[in-house]
Amino acid sequence: xxxxxxxxxxxxxxxxxxxxxxxxxxxxxxxxxxxxxxxxxxxxxxxxxxxxxxxxxxxxxxxxxxxxxxxxxxxxxxxxxxxxxx
Numbered sequence: 001x002x003x004x005x006x007x008x009x010x011x012x013x014x015x016x017x018x019x020x021x022x023x024x025x026x027x028x029x030x031x032x033x034x035x036x037x038x039x040x041x042x043x044x045x046x047x048x049x050x051x052x053x054x055x056x057x058x059x060x061x062x063x064x065x066x067x068x069x070x071x072x073x074x075x076x077x078x079x080x081x082x083x084x085x086x
Contacts, residue, residue, distance in 0.1 A: 009067035012083045017058045021081040029079055036063045 017026060019042070030037055037060060044056035060082075062073070073085040 007067070009069045011064045011067055013062045013064075013068065013073045015060055015062075015073075015077050015082045015085040016078075017060055017080060017082050019056055019058075022078065026080050030060065030062070030076070033062065033064075033076065038063060044077065
């Protein structure tokens, strides 16, 4: 009997968007996914544990109807100049 590989796909993905590196039309690019999504208010007052101010950013949550792989979402975040999705 062989061990089954864990399905690492999921329906919900999150990532961060930085105003300084995102394309101006980043919301339209996400809209082209035709799936529900939400963005947080701009986080421009967050600080690290050492007191250093973090770069301004938005948190984005994508909610797909079917499971998506990391690579499928990575293609989107690459287009948005966003860090690795989670």
